[in-house]
Amino acid sequence: SYELTQPPSVSVSPGQTASITCSGDKLGDKPAFWYQQKPGQSPVLVIYQDGMRPSGIPERFSGSNSGNTATLTISGTQAMDEADYYCQAWDSSSSYVFGTGTKVTVL
Amino acid sequence: EVQLLESGGGLVQPGGSLRLSCAASGFTFSSYAMSWVRQAPGKGLEWVSTISGSDASTSYADSVKGRFTISRDNSKNTLYLQVNSLRGGDTAVYYCARRPGVYRGFDYWGQGTLVTVSS
Numbered sequence: 001s002y003e004l005t006q007p008p009s010v011s012v013s014p015g016q017t018a019s020i021t022c023s024g025d026k027l028g029d030k031p032a033f034w035y036q037q038k039p040g041q042s043p044v045l046v047i048y049q050d051g052m053r054p055s056g057i058p059e060r061f062s063g064s065n066s067g068n069t070a071t072l073t074i075s076g077t078q079a080m081d082e083a084d085y086y087c088q089a090w091d092s093s094s095s096y097v098f099g100t101g102t103k104v105t106v107l
Numbered sequence: 108e109v110q111l112l113e114s115g116g117g118l119v120q121p122g123g124s125l126r127l128s129c130a131a132s133g134f135t136f137s138s139y140a141m142s143w144v145r146q147a148p149g150k151g152l153e154w155v156s157t158i159s160g161s162d163a164s165t166s167y168a169d170s171v172k173g174r175f176t177i178s179r180d181n182s183k184n185t186l187y188l189q190v191n192s193l194r195g196g197d198t199a200v201y202y203c204a205r206r207p208g209v210y211r212g213f214d215y216w217g218q219g220t221l222v223t224v225s226s
Contacts, residue, residue: 001169031209031210033212033213035152035212035213037152042202042216042217042218042219043144043152043202043213043216044216045212045213045214048210048211048212048214049210049211049212054214084151086151086152088152088154088212088213090209090210095154095157095166095167095168096142096154096157097154098144098151098152098153098154099151100151101151101152
């Protein structure tokens with residue numbers, strides 16, 4: 001089955017840039033998505049189709065996907081961005097797969 | 108306003124069954140594929156199943172195939188998940204989510220319903 005791997009944690013200072021990677025075999029050939037989940041809340045879609053932002057998602061969130069790696073970048077990170085982030089890909093054989101998740105800490 | 112409201116969770120013994128429901132409002136339910144995603148306590152997200160809006164074609168994660176059945180009633184704007192032969196590993200919060208298209212991800216999520224499998 002298809003697997004997506006993320007770093008368990010990323011730390012960032014307020015105002016700096018956080019980059020979260022998601023690795024999978026030929027991930028760049030598949031559409032990738034990113035979700036933010038704060039404690040006790042449901043996930044929120046922050047990036048779809050590799051780098052598109054849903055309505056209402058701040059411009060500081062951006063995404064890219066190439067080769068075996070998708071990346072979520074948070075520019076000018078704010079305290080409110082502290083959360084767990086999950087990547088997701090659509091694979092025609094495995095349907096939807098989530099990554100292992102990354103806890104972003106804003107120090 | 109799009110709203111998804113899950114219900115039907117609870118405590119069930121190993122081997123037992125439940126039917127989870129997700130009541131949808133604020134959009135044309137029949138036009139959207141819908142999915143179930145679960146999250147075990149303190150763990151990550153796991154995709155469970157998806158059903159299309161029109162022809163009701165379905166897909167399942169290997170971990171639930173043959174035990175879980177996704178269905179929908181477009182006249183009632185409701186999504187279902189019949190969960191059978193439950194195991195301890197099925198203990199999780201079960202979320203329903205709307206899927207606008209394969210390339211659009213899951214754009215709206217419910218608040219989740221907790222299923223606890225324990226004797």
